[in-house]
Amino acid sequence: MSLKLMVTGCNGQLGRALYELTKDDTGFEYVGSDVPELDITDCEALVSYVKELKPDVIINCAAATNVDGCEKDEDLAFKINALGPRNLAVAANEVDAKLIHISTDYVFPGDGNVPRTENDPVGPKSAYGRTKLAGEEFVKLFAKKWFIVRTAWLYGEGKNFVRTMLKLSETKDSISVVDDQLGNPTSALELGRAILKLAPTQLYGIYHGTCEGVCSWADLTEEIFKMKGIATKVVRISSEEYKKNYPDSADRPSYSALEKRMFKLNLDHRFKDWKDALKEYLLG
Numbered sequence: 132m133s134l135k136l137m138v139t140g141c142n143g144q145l146g147r148a149l150y151e152l153t154k155d156d157t158g159f160e161y162v163g164s165d166v167p168e169l170d171i172t173d174c175e176a177l178v179s180y181v182k183e184l185k186p187d188v189i190i191n192c193a194a195a196t197n198v199d200g201c202e203k204d205e206d207l208a209f210k211i212n213a214l215g216p217r218n219l220a221v222a223a224n225e226v227d228a229k230l231i232h233i234s235t236d237y238v239f240p241g242d243g244n245v246p247r248t249e250n251d252p253v254g255p256k257s258a259y260g261r262t263k264l265a266g267e268e269f270v271k272l273f274a275k276k277w278f279i280v281r282t283a284w285l286y287g288e289g290k291n292f293v294r295t296m297l298k299l300s301e302t303k304d305s306i307s308v309v310d311d312q313l314g315n316p317t318s319a320l321e322l323g324r325a326i327l328k329l330a331p332t333q334l335y336g337i338y339h340g341t342c343e344g345v346c347s348w349a350d351l352t353e354e355i356f357k358m359k360g361i362a363t364k365v366v367r368i369s370s371e372e373y374k375k376n377y378p379d380s381a382d383r384p385s386y387s388a389l390e391k392r393m394f395k396l397n398l399d400h401r402f403k404d405w406k407d408a409l410k411e412y413l414l415g
């Protein structure tokens with residue numbers, strides 16, 4: 132019997148990756164929804180949708196992901212990133228479904244130089260991080276069967292850093308890229324594969340889901356250009372220099388690598404190295 136997945140935010144990067152991974156006969160039935168047909172902030176509509184669909188697992192890929200946008204309108208971000216998951220937890224309980232909620236490295240303060248484990252103290256520094264943390268708290272409080280999967284630096288089918296750099300390279304001989312923020316670039320497909328391993332289990336809890344290996348945005352850009360044979364030069368700049376040009380941008384974590392202890396210990400699952408996953412994304 133196949134497992135019925137209800138995927139919210141299905142038009143986003145992770146939602147599309149999950150569709151790709153389940154569209155053939157994989158033992159999963161994928162039912163996607165996104166705004167406007169299903170708005171996760173509308174609790175009543177959501178509960179009746181879930182009661183009708185009766186999914187086995189709800190995967191919440193819906194979110195307000197524009198970090199600077201969240202800073203400008205934190206109330207709206209809270210509605211989507213915190214109250215949305217609260218509503219999904221309530222709805223999941225109605226049909227005894229599991230809830231897999233996707234969260235972020237931004238729940239951490241982003242300092243230090245050691246990868247954060249799932250149980251390390253949180254301390255968000257941005258509106259995006261605060262609202263996503265509130266979402267995690269609601270899920271823990273209200274859902275009966277929950278997984279929280281924190282990811283970072285995601286790229287897939289949609290708007291993302293990798294695509295932005297490729298686009299810029301079409302018209303520029305050199306690009307200034309921040310070199311003092313470190314993290315784990317993560318392919319949406321690689322994250323999706325891990326989530327699908329988690330879905331049939333009862334191994335509830337908080338998971339970190341990112342590719343292996345740490346680099347800076349400048350390192351990532353150089354690797355993209357190297358793999359694609361692009362001659363555009365990468366000029367390494369500090370966050371301070373970047374902020375001079377974009378004073379309204381939200382502060383980003385300087386170190387946001389995540390340790391994937393729960394995936395290793397519970398499922399013996401290893402994520403691909405970031406360069407291998409990037410190669411799959413860029414070169415197939």
Ligand SMILES: NC(=O)c1ccc[n+]([C@@H]2O[C@H](COP(=O)([O-])OP(=O)(O)OC[C@H]3O[C@@H](n4cnc5c(N)ncnc54)[C@H](OP(=O)(O)O)[C@@H]3O)[C@@H](O)[C@H]2O)c1
Pocket residue numbers: 139140141142143144145146164165166169170171172191192193194195196211215233234235236263281282283284285286289290
């Ligand atoms: N992207 C990253 O680098 C990154 C990093 C860390 C964690 N994450 C987390 O990973 C998850 C997936 O991210 P992603 O990159 O796939 O996001 P994404 O591409 O921005 O997709 C999110 C989707 O959710 C939809 N959505 C927004 N508000 C909604 C609502 N009220 N009801 C239903 N759907 C709504 C969006 O529609 P609109 O486009 O119309 O708003 C969009 O289709 C999110 O939880 C995100 O916080 C992402």
